[in-house]
Amino acid sequence: MVDQQIGFSLWLDFIERDHLQKEFGRMIEEGIINGATSNPSIFAASIETSPAYTAQLDTLQNHSAKAKYEALAKEDIRTAAKKLKPLYDAGNDGFVSIEVDPFLCDDTEATIEEGRRLYREIGMENVMIKVPATEAGYEAMKQLMSEGQHVNATLIFSPMQALKCLEAMQEGLKIYQASGTKSVRGVLSVFVSRFDRLLDASLLERGIEPGRVGIMNAAKIYNLVESKQNPSIRTLFASTGVKGDAYSADYYIKELMAPHSVNTAPLATIEAFVENPDHRTKLPIDDAAIEAFFARVENSGIDMSEVYDSLLQEGLKAFKEAFATLLAHLE
DSSP: OOBTTTTEEEEEEOOOHHHHHTHHHHHHHTTSOSEEEOOHHHHHHHHHHOGGGHHHHHTTTTSOHHHHHHHHHHHHHHHHHHHHHHHHHTTSOOEEEEEOOGGGTTOHHHHHHHHHHHHHHHOOTTEEEEEESSHHHHHHHHHHHHTTOEEEEEEEOSHHHHHHHHHHHHHHHHHHHTTOOSOOOEEEEEEOHHHHHHHHHHHHHTTOOSSOHHHHHHHHHHHHHHHTTOTTEEEEEEOOOOOSSSSOTTHHHHTTOOTTEEEEEOHHHHHHHHHSOOOOOOOOOOHHHHHHHHHHHHHTTOOHHHHHHHHHHHHHHHHHHHHHHHHHHHO
């Protein structure tokens, strides 16, 4: 649940048309969420399995697969944005994000053009354009923010990625604020649980507590973001769903409770948190403690630079594969 006293926001990492028309509004009204996020995998799962899209698809038979996808996605994002707009107008987040085509992750100009177009065609001010944290993406983030668009930098695994996103966003904001009038926001989506799914077994063999690498890495990036003291840019903790029963379903919400932050989580994760909420802050964690933890991890033989690169490549690949499967389904 949202906690405005400490500046903690909870966004729903799920978009599906029936849910938008039914439960989504209730979750907003009850103060459970104050934003939403989407990605290619989420849309693929929704569009491929839900009958709620059949009627609109029947009107799009002569369109390309990508045009069909965009028509469906823009309608859903516009619906979510309208329901969230009162929060946005009140200064209580109210954002919903849509990601650019994952196959554009290495093309700066195409990312900028698609981000502009999606923002314009959806026609809602409270939409965030989601851009992967790649070399091409950093310049796109800067340009879009300089034009007054809210940006969600996604697929962040390493502190170096986070730093490059921060620099790009700050430069874009500086350009916009010189002449722009509205308040522009940026979030850095730091992926969390994938670290632990990858490393837990190896850490147990080495006598190191599992379930902490994702949290400590997120804490390190959170400290980096907060050190810049920019109220317009926040850390967003993503990939916070738990697979399996190693941890409680809301583990990555409670362990990352922090001022001036966002946690975007799947529906089941949020439901578990609502059943037993705990708003005691867990961050910040002292930098020295974080460095000591990672020194122990590195000394055990785990190369974090390799882990960062592996997880980024896996993430990019997963989004591309989900998008390709969705387009094939829509052909």
